[in-house]
Amino acid sequence: MERPTNPSVLEAAAERAAAEEIEVEAASTYPSSRAVPSNRQFTPTTTTNTAATRRRKKKQYAVSTAWEREVAEGKVPTDINTFACCFARRIGNMFAICSYPDGTPILIAGPCWPFCVLVTVPLILGVSFLIAWFLIYDSEKFDLPDWMLFVYGGTIGFVMMSLCCVSCRDPGLMERVVDEEAGEGGWFWNEQVGSFRPPGALYCRECGVLIQDFDHTCPWTGTAIGRNNMFAFKTFVVSVNILCYFSIGLVIWALLDGLLR
Numbered sequence: 001m002e003r004p005t006n007p008s009v010l011e012a013a014a015e016r017a018a019a020e021e022i023e024v025e026a027a028s029t030y031p032s033s034r035a036v037p038s039n040r041q042f043t044p045t046t047t048t049n050t051a052a053t054r055r056r057k058k059k060q061y062a063v064s065t066a067w068e069r070e071v072a073e074g075k076v077p078t079d080i081n082t083f084a085c086c087f088a089r090r091i092g093n094m095f096a097i098c099s100y101p102d103g104t105p106i107l108i109a110g111p112c113w114p115f116c117v118l119v120t121v122p123l124i125l126g127v128s129f130l131i132a133w134f135l136i137y138d139s140e141k142f143d144l145p146d147w148m149l150f151v152y153g154g155t156i157g158f159v160m161m162s163l164c165c166v167s168c169r170d171p172g173l174m175e176r177v178v179d180e181e182a183g184e185g186g187w188f189w190n191e192q193v194g195s196f197r198p199p200g201a202l203y204c205r206e207c208g209v210l211i212q213d214f215d216h217t218c219p220w221t222g223t224a225i226g227r228n229n230m231f232a233f234k235t236f237v238v239s240v241n242i243l244c245y246f247s248i249g250l251v252i253w254a255l256l257d258g259l260l261r
Contacts, residue, residue: 061173061175066192097109110171159236163240166236171229174195178195179196201213211227
């Protein structure tokens with residue numbers, strides 16, 4: 001077989017061979033620079049998320065199925081909550097005043113919030129104000145140091161802050177879980193909320209929702225006591241007892257001072 005002797009043909013073959021070598025070297029050195037076949041559509045990857053992926057799905061809490069039926073049928077009774085909590089998102093018998101985008105409550109009021117607002121708060125502030133005004137502030141009648149007013153006022157402030165942390169915090173609302181694999185993992189089915197629950201989580205009738213590590217419903221704080229607000233509840237109980245003993249001690253001091261004069 002005769003080889004081509006035409007110089008133009010030899011030069012063209014040499015150029016094609018050199019071009020193929022350069023392309024092979026570039027492909028081995030920079031893999032991302034390989035050509036994409038013409039019959040395949042190239043879709044560039046980006047690190048930015050779309051608006052759909054950034055939008056988180058709101059949590060579905062394990063609320064009472066009976067309450068959900070009442071809401072669906074429009075049979076929710078009209079009460080004080082209908083007017084006072086009309087701006088809040090209702091979760092069972094609890095009222096989320098402010099929430100994160102995924103539905104997690106930031107500030108939430110319990111079912112007994114009227115008792116807390118109309119009884120607990122006036123009782124603490126009213127009695128404390130009377131004692132502070134007549135026994136401490138009016139220091140001409142009783143021989144008490146001026147710094148006692150700051151100590152007593154600080155105790156009142158700490159009590160109110162701990163009460164707020166109990167009353168306005170999520171006690172431990174549980175999301176609804178209907179996956180049967182949860183039952184195989186040691187969870188129990190709760191018919192009242194139509195959801196599986198872990199050990200320790202119980203249904204609160206007053207709140208109408210499943211609460212993790214539910215202990216009890218405290219009318220003085222207006223809400224249920226669970227995992228998330230248990231520490232704040234214990235702090236409130238201790239601090240309000242300290243304030244009570246502090247107030248009783250001031251009253252006894254005033255009575256003894258009046259008798260000895």
